[in-house]
Amino acid sequence: SAVISQKPSRDICQRGTSLTIQCQVDSQVTMMFWYRQQPGQSLTLIATANQGSEATYESGFVIDKFPISRPNLTFSTLTVSNMSPEDSSIYLCSFTTGAGQPQHFGDGTRLSIL
Amino acid sequence: GIQVEQSPPDLILQEGANSTLRCNFSDSVNNLQWFHQNPWGQLINLFYIPSGTKQNGRLSATTVATERYSLLYISSSQTTDSGVYFCAVTNAGNNRKLIWGLGTSLAVNP
Numbered sequence: 001s002a003v004i005s006q007k008p009s010r011d012i013c014q015r016g017t018s019l020t021i022q023c024q025v026d027s028q029v030t031m032m033f034w035y036r037q038q039p040g041q042s043l044t045l046i047a048t049a050n051q052g053s054e055a056t057y058e059s060g061f062v063i064d065k066f067p068i069s070r071p072n073l074t075f076s077t078l079t080v081s082n083m084s085p086e087d088s089s090i091y092l093c094s095f096t097t098g099a100g101q102p103q104h105f106g107d108g109t110r111l112s113i114l
Numbered sequence: 115g116i117q118v119e120q121s122p123p124d125l126i127l128q129e130g131a132n133s134t135l136r137c138n139f140s141d142s143v144n145n146l147q148w149f150h151q152n153p154w155g156q157l158i159n160l161f162y163i164p165s166g167t168k169q170n171g172r173l174s175a176t177t178v179a180t181e182r183y184s185l186l187y188i189s190s191s192q193t194t195d196s197g198v199y200f201c202a203v204t205n206a207g208n209n210r211k212l213i214w215g216l217g218t219s220l221a222v223n224p
Binding site: 033037045048090096100101102104105107108110 | 200212
């Protein structure tokens, strides 16, 4: 099955700055997703990354704060903009090959904002 | 929308013990996955099991779709089994969006 890699694995950032997280799959996949996991919580879907078009955001998440790119069927980025301590979380990307198929996750990016 | 409930929320075991984790869901599903999140935050895909029974080493899972629950069995637990176990589902209403339970936090003591 396809392998997904995510980087950076962790970072410590200053408030007010932005960080871009990259996700690479070693084969073309239909759907890619970005999740946030706040400390001690379950995962929350931020958005579905659509190839060649704007991402589809879930309620509570906006493009200005979490811009997403997906230039092709193997790569996506998530930017966390104008960070505040409340953005300290694990951010994970995932992919699936089709509706009803299993999702596979990257190792996550552990982000801390000072 | 569909609700996912996991039990127990917390579990402490001695190494070598067996355990059963439960996932209840409120509507029919077309995808059910069990994940293990280790203490470093990595999310490991354990089973894709919308129905039936599967086994992988010391772990096995059973989903009874008609009764809307799934069970994850851990036998002869080891300290490396510690972490949080999540159940997540999709249903026909939204085939792409995984709906997550709150997880079961497992600690296995030596």
